[in-house]
Amino acid sequence: MIAGRSDLPLSREPSVRLVPWIIALMTFLACMMLAGALLLSDLLGQWTRDLSGTATVQVMPRDGETAEALQERVAKLVRLLERRDEVASARDIPLDEIAELLAPWLGTDAPLDGLPLPRLIDIRLADGQTPASLDSLRTMLDNADPDAELDDHGTWRQEIAGLVRALEYLAALGIGLVALATVGIVIFVTRSGMAAHQDVIEVLHHIGAEDSYIARQFQRHALAQGLRGGLIGLVLAAGSLWALDRASSGLDTALLPPFGLDAREWAILAAIPLATALIANWTARRTVMRSLGRMV
Amino acid sequence: MIAGRSDLPLSREPSVRLVPWIIALMTFLACMMLAGALLLSDLLGQWTRDLSGTATVQVMPRDGETAEALQERVAKLVRLLERRDEVASARDIPLDEIAELLAPWLGTDAPLDGLPLPRLIDIRLADGQTPASLDSLRTMLDNADPDAELDDHGTWRQEIAGLVRALEYLAALGIGLVALATVGIVIFVTRSGMAAHQDVIEVLHHIGAEDSYIARQFQRHALAQGLRGGLIGLVLAAGSLWALDRASSGLDTALLPPFGLDAREWAILAAIPLATALIANWTARRTVMRSLGRMV
Amino acid sequence: MSETETFENVVRFENVGMRYGTGPEVLREVTFSLRPGSFHFLTGRSGAGKSSLLKLMYLAHRPSRGLITLFDEDIATIPRERLPFLRRHIGVVFQEFRLINHLSAFDNVALPLRVAGVREGIVRKHVEELLTWTGLADHMDARPPTLSGGQQQRVAIARAIIARPRLLLADEPTGNVDDSMGVRLLYLFEELNRLGTTVVIATHSEALISRFQHPILHLEAGGLAYQARGESAPPPPRGAFGARRPGPAGGAKP
Amino acid sequence: MSETETFENVVRFENVGMRYGTGPEVLREVTFSLRPGSFHFLTGRSGAGKSSLLKLMYLAHRPSRGLITLFDEDIATIPRERLPFLRRHIGVVFQEFRLINHLSAFDNVALPLRVAGVREGIVRKHVEELLTWTGLADHMDARPPTLSGGQQQRVAIARAIIARPRLLLADEPTGNVDDSMGVRLLYLFEELNRLGTTVVIATHSEALISRFQHPILHLEAGGLAYQARGESAPPPPRGAFGARRPGPAGGAKP
């Protein structure tokens, strides 16, 4: 800590020594919360992508229409749909797939051939579609073929969207609270660390040290403590996340996305210790400057 | 704080005055985490109850069987099933409900009458059923009617159970971490509060105060601070939960259960400030006794 | 040790050595004894070990070797639970005062009585009396940091003698007061001494030493250079000086 | 204010009053002035206001009324940014020492030089010299809590004079040392005075006052009772005492 004569080694009493550990703990918590939120948003993103990016077109057979004529109509609609900007891909679901879907209700050996079954087209929508674009698709279909109907999975979509929104509110609230607590604790421990040095501040002041010189000594100290604490917390969090990833890969549930963060998310996490150190630095400066301001 | 002459008013310096607020913040966090976990377990409980308590029996029509004969078979199976301990209720799903379920695939006007559709029986299982009890049901059905098949929604169930387990692990981890951080912070702030009173401890010691007398002064102080902080935190948490409840009732998603805690869960929450105060009390005693132990 | 018990020696040191941590010995081969009712000055250059010697007597530090008895009991064998009661019979004026900054002057002085469980009415009467005597009547409610150096020193003295200890140890008790106040304070110590308290005062003030002709313990380079004879008569009958301490075994009476 | 500049008065008080917070005035109608190179004792009973008067001079407190000039500048009009450079010309021995407990004696004494940006080699030389002179050669690396009262006081004095201030204010600087060390320390102050430093020493010690015949500022009940004449000759040529301060405007030189 002593780099040249202008540095003043600050005290190492037990309560001051604890400071980086408290900061480490809070950083760890904040990192875990943030990682949790990022993973949650990945998970929800996957679910909603699975559901909300899709729609189904049901093509009803007309009276007395042959299977071939129906197939023809379906193929025409698929080509029409694929030309639309709103649609990423459209796929005619083959009859045997429909039979599979119907198996729970019709039994596996049901004689489908004789049935006037409606045909289905599976649509994957392009990114960023709104209800309005679905409406324009619907109009197009009505014009092209009055017996084709668009089902946008609306009810399900709304349900899921509501859930996603609620969970995201909760996650944001949780992160906000932990962030608030972290900031509060960092400010508190930095301030109480400074309070333990009040005598040093006064003596330096009387000896003729400039305010900015005094503040700098303490800022440097707080920055180092904050950085050390933050890094310890980050390393602990990274370790825990890695362990969780290992543990969860044994869980194999298709509903959970791979339990890991990408580079961008790691960068967001790494910002936390930096923020912690800067808060500590700023708190130290403010505390020292304010206490100097009270002196003549 | 001064109740009689044996009490010693302890100092009110800024860093000591902050102590209850820090404790309040941590208690608040712990309460919110615990409430979140309790709500999550309610939510998951509802989901799994919805899914895992059910099974379906598919009764395939036999060649040339009339609708009446099939209906007769189904009714017999329902009576058989209802007598079993494993089954809470069994319900023959009427044909028009099946038609509704099939609508997306068959169209709304599909002529079902002529089709040899399998019939479905919806079973709600009694509480506490294991895979073994499903096996015994299956054996029973095989004996009663070889054309009836039990579908226990196994794949879905496993998926959901895995998800539930993973989420519960995460919640437990989160609570554990916040609890750890709370304990750590409470210990730290109590200790640094005590460190600010080290001179008082020494003077009391030299004046001939007994160790337990000295410790008692500080314990009482810490207990009061911890209790005050804990209660503030609890009140804040209760307020936030109430506000969340109000806000979420506007969300209307059938997937979220009512966003509120029952009496038992509130009691668990209320234990947190108590625990906080006791930890503060215990820390104060330990800190004072240890520092007295170092003196002659 | 009871209220009426007498001892052969209040303090006895035999070949006592003392060191701080692993440092060199700051006291070596110190041997002396203090009879009940005696009054000594403790002198020696700055750094000679006066405060260290006093620390041994008020049980703030253990000797590294040798024997120390207080009231004829070997301090090495006294169980820890009894030490607080022993300490209540020893009044100390610390060189650096050691007042509690967030308590008023009144509460600081009242502390030893309250710790011993004396009734609040009696506490009030005695503390006010003593603070008035030491010229602090106008400053009873002031907290130490708002007092002048000499005022703080007088509060420290008042706290040391309020419980009328059997042994009074004062470390440089007049370093921050003017000569006339110094003389006045020494009269106070002499009055206490007449009532039976054994007194040891560490001081640099040659003026005081020559004015009050008491025997001298002189420290030089960690050793006791000479001990002027300090035999004194058995303690005189006790008057109503300061507050009465609670009885012998010292249990706090409400 | 430059190294060679001279002033009419180092300190001038005119009808100065002072109070703490909303309390009564502890100083009233104080008027005096100190010529460059003068040497005064400041006396008065305990609580008379000596430390308070010194606080005004070392800019730790503002007067509630009246005019104070330092080096012929009205302190009320000096911008805050310039005060640190002014303070570097004022050395203070605090009554309660105010050493930094976690720094060694050496580092405590070196502080004023380091703050002013003096080269480390020079710092080491001057600090070692001064600590040796005050009998602390063996305690340079000791932290203040492990020093005796008198040793701490000498560290505080060394810190006050190491940067060879233009004004030295010492509050009871010999209260914890024996008389011979007290005399030795006063010789040190006189030597500094001969080199041009204006000196004010608050003290209770009548022995010192009568031995060193310097003019006296006497405080009584908050007012200046009398000021013995303190006219002195202009400062003598400067020798190599202590470390050289960096130049006038005070900017720290590396």
Ligand SMILES: Nc1ncnc2c1ncn2[C@@H]1O[C@H](COP(=O)(O)OP(=O)(O)OP(=O)(O)O)[C@@H](O)[C@H]1O
């Ligand atoms: N806590 C301590 N740790 C280590 N050394 C100490 C400690 N206290 C005192 N010393 C050393 O012990 C020696 C004797 O110190 P002591 O305080 O007993 O002297 P003293 O006679 O009281 O001096 P003074 O008149 O200056 O108060 C000194 O050299 C001092 O540096």
Ligand SMILES: Nc1ncnc2c1ncn2[C@@H]1O[C@H](COP(=O)(O)OP(=O)(O)OP(=O)(O)O)[C@@H](O)[C@H]1O
């Ligand atoms: N910080 C303060 N707040 C309020 N009152 C104070 C403060 N400091 C000193 N006083 C009061 O001001 C008066 C003068 O105090 P001061 O310290 O100047 O006296 P002094 O002459 O230095 O005395 P001593 O010789 O005992 O050190 C005293 O009555 C004291 O109680």
Ligand SMILES: [Mg+2]
């Ligand atoms: Mg001493």
Ligand SMILES: [Mg+2]
């Ligand atoms: Mg004073």
